[in-house]
Amino acid sequence: MKISIGSIVYWGIVRLALTIVLLMILYYYLDYGTWWLIGIVSLYIIVVHPIIIQYEMYREQNKLVLESSLCSSCRYFDVTAVLCTKLDEHPSEIYLPCEGMYWEPKSFENEYEKS
Ligand code: SF4
Structure with missing residues (x-):
């Protein structure tokens, strides 16, 4: 489940x-x-x-998605919901919703805003 x-x-x-x-x-x-x-x-x-x-x-x-997927380094990835906020879909180890098309790196500013 x-x-x-x-x-x-x-x-x-x-x-x-x-x-x-x-x-x-x-x-x-x-x-x-x-x-x-x-x-x-x-x-x-x-x-x-x-x-x-x-x-x-x-x-x-969700360990693999949270730690070692392409989404985990993307600015559109919401860690708390394991959700792509750009496409409103849940990535998994075998499913990348955008297939890399919309990936954007998390910037220092994004990390700074969260803390
Ligand atoms: S835009 Fe692409 S790489 Fe970024 S979180 Fe969504 S599916 Fe993952």
């Missing part, structure tokens, strides 16, 4: 909503101190940790 930043955010929001509902139900059955402890631990286990794992998988899946 292909992981995208959008799917990571979507499922993170779904898990967060379910966790909040679960915590609201538990609020009536637990004392306040225990509820807080379970709340913090469950938020980490159910919401935060899966996001970290999925993001690592996303980075691993």
Whole structure:
């Protein structure tokens, strides 16, 4: 299954909503101190940790495109979405949307603007 930043955010929001509902139900059955402890631990286990794992998988899946493709050195490449912003397509190890026609190097100014 292909992981995208959008799917990571979507499922993170779904898990967060379910966790909040679960915590609201538990609020009536637990004392306040225990509820807080379970709340913090469950938020980490159910919401935060899966996001970290999925993001690592996303980075691993796109490692070749992010580090060693022609797109990775192009000014139109959006690293966070693995997207060609010129053609609005997702490059891969075997697919170069512009076939090199629109490649432009990242300039020092582009790098400076991001930091
Ligand atoms: S313009 Fe071409 S080289 Fe640049 S990111 Fe898009 S597909 Fe890749």
